[in-house]
Amino acid sequence: MTNKITFIGAGNMATAIIGGLIDSGAAPTDLTATAPSSSELAPVKERLGINIHTDNNVAVSHADVVVLAVKPQIMRVVCEELRETIQQQRPLVISIAAGLDAATIDQWLGGNNALVRCMPNTPSLVGYGASGLFANSAVSDTQRDIATQLMNAVGIVEWVEEESLLDAVTAVSGSAPAYFFLMFEAMEEAAVTLGLPAETARRLAIQTALGAATMAQKSDKDPATLKQNVMSPGGTTERAIHHLEEAQLRTTIADAMEACAKRAQEMARELSSH
């Protein structure tokens, strides 16, 4: 990819994507990240070798693609500060902020911008990201390809044709690494109670998740069948799964994902109104 890409914000998500891009062959010199303080940026430069800037407008002035990677709560200030430069430069703008809708961001940037909303996740850092993308009507096919290539460099890409579906993407992949990390915590704690050393338990739980995910990805069988294949009749797994079903794990997951999607909608309302 030969585009010059500027990330506004150099936090968890931006550095995860940048790290993944570099691992997949992007030239660090084509990448720039900004943040308010050079003390935060210095270690990013040291680690990734990319360009850094504390002035967002300067960083955007030569960019083909601008990735807005600041917290949703400060997006308005950042966009309004960038409005003039973006209107002159006309880059493809990609927002990764949860909740904030494309029309609001476009308006804050002065209007008529080619804008892609992307909901990535932090496993982008290791090339196993999963991103949902939505394009507004100003985005050309070439720009769609650019966004696809960018996020494909760090994982899989799924386009949605209705913007509201990004809230579901947030629930199933954007926020979801945290659900699995919670599961690892819980499994490690339980295994320690059963007598295993914590480190052993952690290694076994993580490797098992990796194995299960890889099997589910490579197999032509659906997850329900793969689950059934582990459950010997009258055996140990059956007992464990019975317990999880009795404890309403499915409902708990559905409720958590619904809460996640609702929070994204709430954030959109809160943030677009002030």
Ligand SMILES: NC(=O)C1=CN([C@@H]2O[C@H](COP(=O)(O)OP(=O)(O)OC[C@H]3O[C@@H](n4cnc5c(N)ncnc54)[C@H](OP(=O)(O)O)[C@@H]3O)[C@@H](O)[C@H]2O)C=CC1
């Ligand atoms: N974390 C995740 O798993 C995911 C996050 N997202 C979205 O990504 C976005 C960023 O989240 P995340 O990376 O976790 O947040 P972080 O707080 O880790 O990163 C935000 C970055 O923005 C910088 N920043 C703050 N103010 C400005 C400014 N005025 N100009 C330029 N940079 C600024 C921060 O610098 P400083 O620290 O100095 O304030 C920091 O580097 C959010 O909108 C979130 O919704 C989407 C999907 C997943």
Ligand SMILES: O=C(O)[C@@H]1CCC=N1
């Ligand atoms: O928790 C959040 O709001 C962000 C968006 C998805 C993951 N982290």
